[in-house]
Amino acid sequence: MDRREIAALLAYIGRLDPRTIRTNQGEARDQLAQWHELLADVPTATPHGWDASVAARQHIRTSPYQIVPADLARPWESYRRDRLARHSDPTPSVDPDDQAAWSAELAGTRRAVAAGTTQPSQVRAITTGQDEIEPRLAARLREIGSCIPPAARAALAPYRPARAAREAAVAQGKPDALSVRCEWCLAQSGEPCRRRGIGPDGGARGTAPRDTPHPGRLDLAAAQQAQQTAQAQQPALA
Template structure:
């Protein structure tokens, strides 16, 4: 928040709580000087919402620390949910890589874009795009990188582990289980409520046996 926005915020607060606004010009100037650095990192719109949230639960006058504390908790929650994905630039270009990484973190912290959460890396368009890029790069990505991503992409990690051990890849064949019928390359699922389906952590045993028969 810019220092020039602080008087506007205080005026907005005074509409709900006149106790906050100072009548004496010197006190009003001192109040702005005190509030401005405390709220320097807080976007104006967020500060307004934080004030509304405060007065929805409390009759005490709001303090700048109340707003700053809410903002810090929001930023902390966003950053904890974000997996800090690798930027879509050449990793050998260190300057561009760092710049894109910092820009992503700023955007998530300030709410300009949502966090990229763990599940987004293992399913959906993000995973498909990651697979496309890996296929285009080929063997450039070392095994250590695959291992580092294992926690975020458990299904792929399990499949790679099977291949490294020389066992048949169950996902290379369609699932023969009547209630699943997963296509080759996709994980097994089980029926849920209504039309929903739940992804399984491992392939159906029948699919594993089928893959072994095909391999033999």
């Protein structure tokens, strides 16, 4: 606040608490100089929630003590700390190889948030709702059909054979075996079948994942697919 804004604030405070009024010209000048010295870096108001007159009125309304500059400086510092605590640095728009410009933009954004001229940038939560997908990302997904590009999917196939076999079967119109529970190895839906080794004592030893599902699981998935197809065709036949 500059001296003119400090004078206006003191006039407002004087209407609420006459104890702060200075009738002597010298005392009034000293009071103005003191408040300006202590509150020069505190703004009168910001676009996002801070107002010095509101803070002053709150103090006068709740405290029996005469207001002093510290009663405005403390709420302002709390306001700054709260905003910075809720701020997550967004990625600067400048070239990341330009370290000076990168650091300057980060610092400038933080100063703007602390000063109340810009809202804090918070980390976006991970969501599963289709309505919350960013429009550009949704258009990209429609274009490529998956969040994993085809080239990357092909490169990953040797490292996840069960997933690759499942995707190939679905692409060919075959039933998705992993959509049902395996009655042989008890693998749950979505999990690959496992190969159970039998030890000399007859007990199971090891459960290594199989690249292909058990035949019984394939039959169960085919039966489920046929049932779903029949149910889908019933309204059309009716």
